[in-house]
Amino acid sequence: MQDVTSCWSTGVFAGVDLEQLALREGTPLYVYSAPAIRSRMRALHDALQGLNAGIRYAVKANGTLAVLQLLAEQGAGADIVSAGELQRALRAGIAACDIVFSGVGKTDAEIGMALAAGVGRFNLESRAELDAVQRIAAARGCMATASVRINPDVDAQTHAKISTGKAENKFGVAISEARAWFDAHTTWPNVQLDGLHMHIGSQLLSLAPVAEAVQRMATFWQQLVVAGHSIASLDVGGGLGVRYREGEHAPAARDYADILRTAFAGFDGRILVEPGRWLVAEAGVLLSRVVLVKQGEARRFLVLDAAMNDLLRPSLYEAWHDIVRIGDDAGRESLAYDVVGPVCETGDTFAMDRTLPRCAAGELVAILGTGAYASSMGSTYNSRPLPAEVLVDGGRYALVRRRQTFDAMIADEQPASVWNSP
Numbered sequence: 001m002q003d004v005t006s007c008w009s010t011g012v013f014a015g016v017d018l019e020q021l022a023l024r025e026g027t028p029l030y031v032y033s034a035p036a037i038r039s040r041m042r043a044l045h046d047a048l049q050g051l052n053a054g055i056r057y058a059v060k061a062n063g064t065l066a067v068l069q070l071l072a073e074q075g076a077g078a079d080i081v082s083a084g085e086l087q088r089a090l091r092a093g094i095a096a097c098d099i100v101f102s103g104v105g106k107t108d109a110e111i112g113m114a115l116a117a118g119v120g121r122f123n124l125e126s127r128a129e130l131d132a133v134q135r136i137a138a139a140r141g142c143m144a145t146a147s148v149r150i151n152p153d154v155d156a157q158t159h160a161k162i163s164t165g166k167a168e169n170k171f172g173v174a175i176s177e178a179r180a181w182f183d184a185h186t187t188w189p190n191v192q193l194d195g196l197h198m199h200i201g202s203q204l205l206s207l208a209p210v211a212e213a214v215q216r217m218a219t220f221w222q223q224l225v226v227a228g229h230s231i232a233s234l235d236v237g238g239g240l241g242v243r244y245r246e247g248e249h250a251p252a253a254r255d256y257a258d259i260l261r262t263a264f265a266g267f268d269g270r271i272l273v274e275p276g277r278w279l280v281a282e283a284g285v286l287l288s289r290v291v292l293v294k295q296g297e298a299r300r301f302l303v304l305d306a307a308m309n310d311l312l313r314p315s316l317y318e319a320w321h322d323i324v325r326i327g328d329d330a331g332r333e334s335l336a337y338d339v340v341g342p343v344c345e346t347g348d349t350f351a352m353d354r355t356l357p358r359c360a361a362g363e364l365v366a367i368l369g370t371g372a373y374a375s376s377m378g379s380t381y382n383s384r385p386l387p388a389e390v391l392v393d394g395g396r397y398a399l400v401r402r403r404q405t406f407d408a409m410i411a412d413e414q415p416a417s418v419w420n421s422p
């Protein structure tokens, strides 16, 4: 993992002793390195130098308030996809004008909340949504600023479940439809339609599809300008991938920025980028204790106290995450384990046939690259409370999310004692 000062054999991560941390706060435990997040923000900021660009961090990657606050302090705005993410972004101190609202199914209530808060821009994904924003903005007597999310029909060369820029995906509209919206823009007097948006997918390890999609957006922008439309914002979404395993090569922020520089030369508005994973994934680890080692008839299982409810990516996408044993491995033999959680599904597997130093019950392991799409995709499946999260910085740590209590987990439920008519 880049940017993270760590040494798994000494168990020190960003200056903090992981064994002590686990004893203090319990496991499973998410641990995020503040310096690693700052360093990614700085690197992206530096790469975008000279472009009139704004970073709109994709809150879905990791919406923990302390993480959002850290990113906001470094100058990030937010890309949100729900009223809940709006609340988080505002609570973290992100100015409403620096928030863009994406997503294919914004409800009337969410559109109303976003207008009331004054979000900077809606990224519109369908004609029905454009009509809804017009109707709700007119009723409130306000103007909404909006971009059209175009679907460039480009294969992002990533996992099918997180590819979003092909014509058959639910996201965005064809460039021809977007053109029709611009040409008929007076139909929506309460919507200032002056931007283009796209997002072709996540965990992109090749920049070639990005370059192709950006070029399609650039060509469309130029056509709109020739037709007399004024374009204030070009938003290329997120998607920059990270290196989860040896042999993978993550794209460089500078190469990404160069693509934008070339394609959007002469553009005098704002360029927006919406990275999520790239900023936070490698800054996080999931600490977990070995509950027991089980020698099955066919395989050897390392059963952890973390499970698919805490980290879903391996179960959902068969995603690879490096797993390391915390402590000195000198003299330990290597063994192959299926690393699993205690949840009642065979899919509750973090890794198959993974070679690790011999592990014993009570020892600590870390699942790496879990700063993004990990805690944010967590659930309480099997009635397992959400784990705690800490932010480490300068040899100290802050508990930024308490482990959910059993009471909190069931607090909103009640017996069926009062029966109402709908």
Ligand SMILES: Cc1ncc(COP(=O)(O)O)c(C=O)c1O
Residues within 6 Å of the ligand: 058, 061, 079, 102, 103, 199, 201, 202, 203, 237, 238, 239, 240, 274, 275, 276, 277, 278
């Ligand atoms: C509209 C939009 N923007 C930004 C992102 C962030 O993506 P990533 O975390 O891959 O940078 C996503 C998620 O893929 C998204 O749907």
Ligand SMILES: N[C@@H](CCCC[NH3+])C(=O)O
Residues within 6 Å of the ligand: 060, 162, 202, 203, 313, 372, 373, 377
């Ligand atoms: N949840 C996905 C990424 C989806 C990005 C959201 N559009 C992951 O864990 O990799």
